[in-house]
Amino acid sequence: MSRIKKLFVAKPSRVLNVYCTAGYPKLNSTLEVMEALQENGADLIELGMPYSDPLADGPVIQASSSVALDNGMTITVLFEQLKDFRKRIHVPVILMGYMNPVLQYGFERFCKDAAAVGVDGLILPDLPEYEFETEYGAVIRQSGLDFIFLVTPETTEERVRKLDQLSGGFLYAVSSSSTTGSNKNMTDVNAYLKKLKGFHLQNPVLVGFGIKDKTGFDAACEHAQGAIIGSAFIKALEGSKNLQVATKSFLQSVVGNS
Known part of the structure; x- marks a missing residue:
């Protein structure tokens, strides 16, 4: 059983996935932020x-x-930074990115190297379903990585079910058809999340885009297994002199002291 699957077995609700940018705010901040x-x-x-x-x-x-x-961050530098990260980090880790740099690195090489250092899964928003099914999915599975697809309020039920079948780990429910960090009234999202819940999907659902605080996190968790916070955390790190303190303060504001 993968680390992601084990997480959802051990904690079937109120799962918090936090996004951070590799090499930010400093090139060598990656592991420090992950540990925090x-x-x-x-x-x-x-x-x-x-x-x-x-x-x-x-x-x-x-x-x-x-x-x-x-700062000089590249996929090569990142894998060098992650070489021994499993000695310090035990939570599941997903790499999120875009196809262009991954293809430049070499897709099969990328998947093998990601798995070798201990990465658990991938989110590549611009990898189309057809290409996943016909070419890249097999390579990802051979490396033992989960792949997470995104669905939006505009995604048809048929397509949601198809992407759920293709996904491993969880399904990423985009709260609205917008970019990350957009302001979103969670009451507008409830009907969408209730609809997804009614599909009885095989994967847990995490909600992302526009969730920035305890109110948003709690609302997302009413109808999904958890939520994803990105832009609000990056903002919390901006100009911070102490990444540990900034991270602790931000996360406590979202989930309390747990």
Whole structure:
């Protein structure tokens, strides 16, 4: 059983997945931020691989990606940083990024290297379902990685069920058709999440995009297994002199002292 599956067995509700950008705020901040997240209540870490043209990301995460790229972060550097991270990090870790840099690195090589260091899964928003089924899915599975698809309020039931079948670990429910960090009234999302819940999907559902505080987290957890927070956490790190303190303060504001 994968680490992600074990997490949802052990904790079937109120799962908190926090996104951070590799190489932000400093090139060598990656593991420090991951450790701080693990120590202060994050159940799962979504590690963003910075890219110059991140289609699904809002201005906050785009800005953090620009800083990380300027710092010198690349996939090669990231895997070097993650070489022994499992000695310190036990929560599941997912790499989130875009196909262009992964293809430049070499897709099969990328999957093998990710699995070798201890990464659990991938989110690649611009990998289409057809290409996943016909080409890339087999490579991902051969490396023992989970792959997480995104669904939106506009995704048809038929397609939601198909993407649920193809996904491993969990299904990423985008709260609205927008970029990350967008303001979203969670009451507008409830009907959508109730509908997903009624589908009785095989994967747990985590809600992302626009969730930034305890109110949003609690609302998401009413109808899903948990939530994903990204832009609000990146904002909390901006200009911080102490990443540990900033991370602890932010996560306690979301989940309390647990």
